[in-house]
Amino acid sequence: MYRRLSMRCGRLGGMTSTQLPIAPTELVACCTPASEVISAEDAEQLARRFKALADPTRVRLLSLIANEQDSEACICYLTHPVGLSQPTVSHHMKQLVEAGLVTREQRGKWAYYRLANDALAALAAAITPAA
């Protein structure tokens, strides 16, 4: 049905598309070694991005932005639906920006956030059991 889960890193955020082999020097008799396993460094980067998504408020904020035109939303719109103050929402958004999942642009008084579609697609691809 599915091909093997790729766990392959995307092209954004300094990650490469190369899978690094892990070659254990000692193997338990019952098992065979993996031929292609994600590197420790790439695993760190993926985990960092998943951590940014590991909060229900941030998931809702992403969903709110995704439902706006061009997947872009003003901070002034985001505060009310999640029922939090603007500083708190800004803090959540900062974590999403730092993880590379959203970009931020200041326009006059307001900050606007846009989904980083390529980064989100790469993250999704890393856990997609390919057909």
Added chain:
Amino acid sequence: MYRRLSMRCGRLGGMTSTQLPIAPTELVACCTPASEVISAEDAEQLARRFKALADPTRVRLLSLIANEQDSEACICYLTHPVGLSQPTVSHHMKQLVEAGLVTREQRGKWAYYRLANDALAALAAAITPAA
């Protein structure tokens, strides 16, 4: 290019494929309301699954399993590549099992873990900017 990010929940783990609307009673003048935004409950469930992936060791464990035949691996194989004790690896695997991303089967002395492909695909779909 991409359709809007779906943030839609998959069919596993008690999540539904229905997107619930959020209709704020008060709107900031500069912005328009979202028509389809993930519910608080679904956001909680997605965040819980992302949290299970928010650890580099667990990402590597998933990658190791993905590289085994039929995406299934014996616990005895998983310990050495990640350089951790069996109890520690079992603890990480328990978190992946509880998040519904992996299934566990005891066969005699050893526990075997298999990727929950449908759950992983649903999670990936939730953050995929659809074409």
